[in-house]
Amino acid sequence: MTSAHPFDIATELQPDGADRFIGETSSDYANMVGPFGGITAAVLIRAIEKHPDRLGEPVSLTVNFASPIADGPFAVCTQLVRTNRSNQHWIITLQQGDAVTTSATAVFAIRRPSWTATEASAPDAPPADTLARQEFPDFITWTRNYDMRFAEGGPSTIAAGTPAGSAATVWVRDLPARPLDHPALTALTDIFFPRIMMRLGKFVPAGTTSLTVHYHASATQLTEHGSGYVLATARANHFGHGYFDQTTRLWGLGGTLLATSSQMVYYKEPPSP
Amino acid sequence: MTSAHPFDIATELQPDGADRFIGETSSDYANMVGPFGGITAAVLIRAIEKHPDRLGEPVSLTVNFASPIADGPFAVCTQLVRTNRSNQHWIITLQQGDAVTTSATAVFAIRRPSWTATEASAPDAPPADTLARQEFPDFITWTRNYDMRFAEGGPSTIAAGTPAGSAATVWVRDLPARPLDHPALTALTDIFFPRIMMRLGKFVPAGTTSLTVHYHASATQLTEHGSGYVLATARANHFGHGYFDQTTRLWGLGGTLLATSSQMVYYKEPPSP
Numbered sequence: 001m002t003s004a005h006p007f008d009i010a011t012e013l014q015p016d017g018a019d020r021f022i023g024e025t026s027s028d029y030a031n032m033v034g035p036f037g038g039i040t041a042a043v044l045i046r047a048i049e050k051h052p053d054r055l056g057e058p059v060s061l062t063v064n065f066a067s068p069i070a071d072g073p074f075a076v077c078t079q080l081v082r083t084n085r086s087n088q089h090w091i092i093t094l095q096q097g098d099a100v101t102t103s104a105t106a107v108f109a110i111r112r113p114s115w116t117a118t119e120a121s122a123p124d125a126p127p128a129d130t131l132a133r134q135e136f137p138d139f140i141t142w143t144r145n146y147d148m149r150f151a152e153g154g155p156s157t158i159a160a161g162t163p164a165g166s167a168a169t170v171w172v173r174d175l176p177a178r179p180l181d182h183p184a185l186t187a188l189t190d191i192f193f194p195r196i197m198m199r200l201g202k203f204v205p206a207g208t209t210s211l212t213v214h215y216h217a218s219a220t221q222l223t224e225h226g227s228g229y230v231l232a233t234a235r236a237n238h239f240g241h242g243y244f245d246q247t248t249r250l251w252g253l254g255g256t257l258l259a260t261s262s263q264m265v266y267y268k269e270p271p272s273p
Numbered sequence: 274m275t276s277a278h279p280f281d282i283a284t285e286l287q288p289d290g291a292d293r294f295i296g297e298t299s300s301d302y303a304n305m306v307g308p309f310g311g312i313t314a315a316v317l318i319r320a321i322e323k324h325p326d327r328l329g330e331p332v333s334l335t336v337n338f339a340s341p342i343a344d345g346p347f348a349v350c351t352q353l354v355r356t357n358r359s360n361q362h363w364i365i366t367l368q369q370g371d372a373v374t375t376s377a378t379a380v381f382a383i384r385r386p387s388w389t390a391t392e393a394s395a396p397d398a399p400p401a402d403t404l405a406r407q408e409f410p411d412f413i414t415w416t417r418n419y420d421m422r423f424a425e426g427g428p429s430t431i432a433a434g435t436p437a438g439s440a441a442t443v444w445v446r447d448l449p450a451r452p453l454d455h456p457a458l459t460a461l462t463d464i465f466f467p468r469i470m471m472r473l474g475k476f477v478p479a480g481t482t483s484l485t486v487h488y489h490a491s492a493t494q495l496t497e498h499g500s501g502y503v504l505a506t507a508r509a510n511h512f513g514h515g516y517f518d519q520t521t522r523l524w525g526l527g528g529t530l531l532a533t534s535s536q537m538v539y540y541k542e543p544p545s546p
Contacts, residue, residue, distance in 0.1 A: 062335035
């Protein structure tokens with residue numbers, strides 16, 4: 001008998017009437033406060049995938065983290081706003097009791113073959129097996145479920161107290177390895193620690209407020225990718241007035257761009273004197 | 274007597290009970306089908322700004338264009354999901370009759386001074402007054418309300434039938450000139466024509482499906498910017514399976530990054546033979 005992957009346990013949902021699913025936080029994906037944001041975003045995509053009226057595959061997802069999710073059960077409520085011939089628009093909320101902890105929108109669509117081109121360039125990085133697996137502090141529990149091998153910009157800059165640029169490049173996959181799908185890809189867009197900590201070379205209170213994922217890979221492409229490493233890059237454009245942005249690109253085998261994302265992250269750090 | 278600016282007329286909203294505003298499409302901002310997406314996004318930001326319970330300034334906005342907006346009146350319905358100590362989460366829909374044409378989420382926050390840095394670099398461009406104002410075909414009505422001066426990647430590549438890269442750099446401001454505010458900045462993130470047309474050097478059926486704006490400038494910074502030109506850049510990362518992404522950066526005076534955006538755009542172009 002094979003036991004379920006921690007990711008599948010953490011994103012498991014039971015239908016509870018029309019447009020409502022029940023899930024439960026998993027201690028495997030705990031962050032410092034509440035669950036890892038990436039697993040919450042993955043749960044929302046999984047809810048739509050499980051919906052009987054769902055059409056196609058994810059095109060875009062925006063998740064707004066309104067308040068911490070407490071350990072325990074939660075409800076995912078879905079509202080199908082509109083179904084067009086080839087795409088579909090959803091509003092999603094994650095609720096605990098009467099409180100909406102997370103609001104989101106998603107666009108799904110039938111992804112047909114079309115003219116194809118990639119303008120962005122995949123970064124250069126040494127092969128994953130030539131890099132050491134990054135270790136993280138025990139209290140960031142969710143990192144145990146990822147095999148991350150940094151080619152650039154790992155968390156050692158924080159530990160060393162060395163201010164640096166915000167760019168990072170990392171090979172990453174689920175641990176244990178697991179075939180890539182859209183929920184898992186969604187979670188991977190949120191694996192990067194807040195860029196402000198790299199910039200300042202120290203711990204800074206920070207948390208993602210809004211995450212947007214744009215999906216480039218079809219389900220077929222993810223199946224072809226399998227359980228291999230994804231090459232992920234992150235950087236920031238601007239820090240100011242208590243928020244910075246953090247953009248990522250996720251690359252698959254053969255330089256296939258799987259997804260891009262951008263998030264706005266709250267941080268608390270006074271102006272330079 | 275000074276007559277109102279076309280932008281202010283097009284984004285005018287009247288309260289219609291709690292959490293509902295009534296507006297009307299403006300022929301000045303008509304696109305080929307329905308209004309210019311940027312003006313619709315601006316209307317949604319304006320609705321929250323006018324809401325009596327609104328806290329702070331925009332941090333992020335995601336707009337999903339579910340179906341065309343018909344000429345005539347519309348309702349903007351707002352739902353305040355949560356107010357925290359310094360930020361606020363909204364779900365917004367634009368409705369005509371029983372149909373939701375547009376769904377959106379927004380995060381607003383009190384933007385306090387903090388540690389500040391910009392990593393992205395503003396592009397080089399000749400001064401705006403050394404470049405010619407771009408003319409557009411009459412049927413793209415909304416372009417009449419913008420003074421655009423392309424330093425790179427203008428629409429002439431389409432007219433010439435010349436395939437090109439997707440990058441563009443343009444000086445842009447409202448026409449007539451108008452002091453910049455968050456609704457106007459929102460609209461500016463959507464002024465770029467679909468990148469697929471530059472890539473292929475021809476007209477291709479295309480339309481924005483989902484637009485996310487991340488706001489870096491505070492209201493005070495926008496007031497300081499005044500009615501001068503914004504330097505805007507756009508590019509695409511990937512085209513495939515009927516959707517491509519299109520990212521923008523909007524720069525103000527002195528290299529201030531005002532906003533960044535990313536959108537997913539539907540297009541119809543068969544695979545290369």
